Amino acid sequence: MTQPLSGLKVLDFSTLLPGPLCSLLLAEAGAEVIKLERPERGDEMRSYEPKAGVDSANFVLLNRGKHSVSIDLKSSDALAQLMPSLKEADVLIEQFRPGVMDRLGLGYEALSRINPRLIYCSITGFGQHGPRAKEAAHDLNYVAASGTLSLTAGSDGAPVLPPALIADIAGGTYPAMINILLALRQRDVTGKGMHLDVAMADNLFTFQYWGLGNGALGQWPATASDLVTGGTPRYQIYRTADNAYLAAAPLEDKFWGNFTALVGFDEQALSKLSPGSAIAAVADAIAKQPVAHWEEVFKNQDVCTSRVLSLEEARHDAHFNARGLFSHTVTTADGVQMPALPVPVDAAFRSSDRSRPTPALGADNQILNK
Structure with a gap:
């Protein structure tokens, strides 16, 4: 079966987690993803530890099946080099602070004039406008700003660090993917692209549907007081005699x-x-x-x-392995192979090629000359 996103070209200017994970989902569904990276160092996540060959395990898991183009976006000829790809791209993903892409000549208004069908997705912490739009922040800050962190509590009643990057993935990657697909469907009807404003902090409020509903009735939630915050014996974590x-x-x-x-x-x-x-x-x-x-x-x-399982126990659990969660593999640029990241893309939509590589920095620079 032809993959649902086959034939789509995606230009990914993002780094680290939210954008790269979104473009990974698109790639897994058949899109051609070209990752634009700065020369010499590339995506900062390449340098993280531990390493799987020359690149970090993090980078390898997030960039399976993509192309890498190394380019200095501040150079005088960068726009000219990118122009052929910009004209034929279906989707562009970026997660710079508001205004940065405009200064590089790569803002939505400029690119929509040369490619009216372009779906331009901007992923930021606080959105493209508003008093906090240009504020420096990371996942933990967005979880705190949305009121979510206040509802976690340790034994001393203080908020605890979330064990996952909730804002990046649940507030950034997934809404970006959803809205890109919606925009592509709308383009089928109108023939026009659009600018998507994905704000990670905004999207966390959806997860507080019950708290917002209670609050609208004057019953704002608190830790250890409500159904899912520890206020009932029906939703608890209990210690056993052997400290499990x-x-x-x-x-x-x-x-x-x-x-x-x-x-x-x-x-x-x-x-x-x-x-x-x-x-x-x-x-x-x-x-x-x-x-x-x-x-x-x-x-x-x-x-x-x-x-409560450890991550290692969960990774080797018979149920998840029976479902084939870790049956796909990824090969690094220097030949190291490891299980690919499980992704929420149905098996029917993914490539029959179960082992796909992660690109070396700049391995696909020739793409710009096609």
């Missing part, structure tokens, strides 16, 4: 009834306790047995309870 952890989420009554019975409680008696007392009672019961005991007790039961 169980993630328990038996929210619905049928699951909660099963869970309480298996742990050894009378559901009606437990419901008469305050939330804090009920949490403490369940925690005390769970803490009396090792995690293996609880896994056996909960096995094949509808209780919505899982052992």
